[in-house]
Amino acid sequence: MKKLLLATALVALSGGIAAAQTVRLGTEGAYPPFNFIDDAGNVAGFERELGDELCKRAGLTCEWVTNDWDSIIPNLQSGNYDVIIAGMSITDEREKVVDFSENYVPPADSAYVGLSADADVKTGVVSAQVGTIQAGYVAESGATLLEFPTPDETVAAVRNGEAVAVFADKDFLAPYVAESNGELSFVGPDIPLGGGVGLAFRESDDELREKFNAAIKAMKAEGVLNPLIEKHFGAAAKKF
């Protein structure tokens, strides 16, 4: 009887009758043009369009959830959402804790951006977002690493002089440079990092991963992924 009462209480708490399984897509919502919260308050950007298309192809009902970048992997593991779709680069280190899908953005360049083109990125202070491959790269480059929880703060740090340069995905930095009226500029050559951007899944979720993999493959084969990349990242972006 007690068990029954407990079960009833918990079912009531969980709210709503279980319908068809919904797949929850976790994103950061602060990394334009990959993903951001648009002015209507919804998740938008390249990954929004891609995610919706993938769900449609895989025949899944999907729901968007935003989560801090910092805790995005732990929250996947504890089951708060089922997929990470947040511009996450495929790296060996992350492969140890999550499983990646096939990449949907080819291995891309990272770049330094500073107030002047000759900023000292070898020994100066360089900002990067915490827990990114770029932060790892800066830490090993000999420069002093200054980490921030959100991507926007890494750029703001350069503007207010806390850091001489920011190191991040070039696709993310390009609009900032283009719209800064010459205030910001790229420093040095581009640096290729990571194995492209992929979706991340729990290691026990192979079935779901295969569904998304099939959808990504189909999009690549039909040639609809490249135009989508070009639409959001510009004509100069790397394509498949």
Next chain:
Amino acid sequence: MFSSCADPKTLEGLSWLLCYLTSGKHIDFYWSFLTVLTLLVVTAPAAMAFGFAGAMAARSQFLPLRLLGKVYTAMVRGVPDIVFFLFFVIALDQGIEWMKHQVVCPDWSEPIRQGLEFRVCPEAKVPSGSSAQIWHQIYGFTLAVFTFAIVFGAFAANVLYGAMGAVPRAQLETAEAYGMSHRQVFRRILVPQMWTYALPGLSNLWMILIKATPLLFLLGVKDIVYWARELGSAKTQAYAFPHPDWRLWYFLGLLVVYLCMTRVSELILARLTARLSHGQATAGGEAMRRAAQ
């Protein structure tokens, strides 16, 4: 919101600002004030209940209950808030799901803990994976209220414990001389008189609670500080309303809001203090008596 806002990039000046300040994101921002106020209104009594129970337990004649009360106040007060908000909530969430799992999926054969992963059967997810986002938000908010109540309840318990001890023994003795039982003394004499001693400590807690609300974001609830940072950060052309870094203005706005909230609280608390001191055997009560003569 307005039909003239359909294409914001063509707008300028005041009409741009009007459209900007009424964008969907800003409406969410304004609603988040209500979220914070709701949290305060719900958490304060809940924390008070925890505090009262804790103080009563700590004063109990019955040893295990007394130990429970003391351990609760000592432990929770000793753990840093941020640790509490990061780990306790995850443990609570997983605990609830684990219990539900035991009830609804008794035949589940796979282990629940697989390395770093926590996997209960899909039916045991709370709230269930297919329920609307609003339920997830309500669930997160409930966890937040519960956690805030436990943390602030421990502090309140200590304040109330002290206040109960501060009521003059002579008052209680007189009541006993009238033949009141322990319970009656507690209810009729001790509790009505202790508030005047508890209020300074409780008002401190209230002020700290107001300022602790940004911890909500750790629990996935979007509060005013989260929105101020999100709205204020520089926006590129990918957004409908591009603008440079405006965080300073948003945070100045929040500063004014927080100062207003504390000012209103101070006014209310001052009135409450005056009211509770009335007729008390304290210096404050004595001063009021003199003034009335």
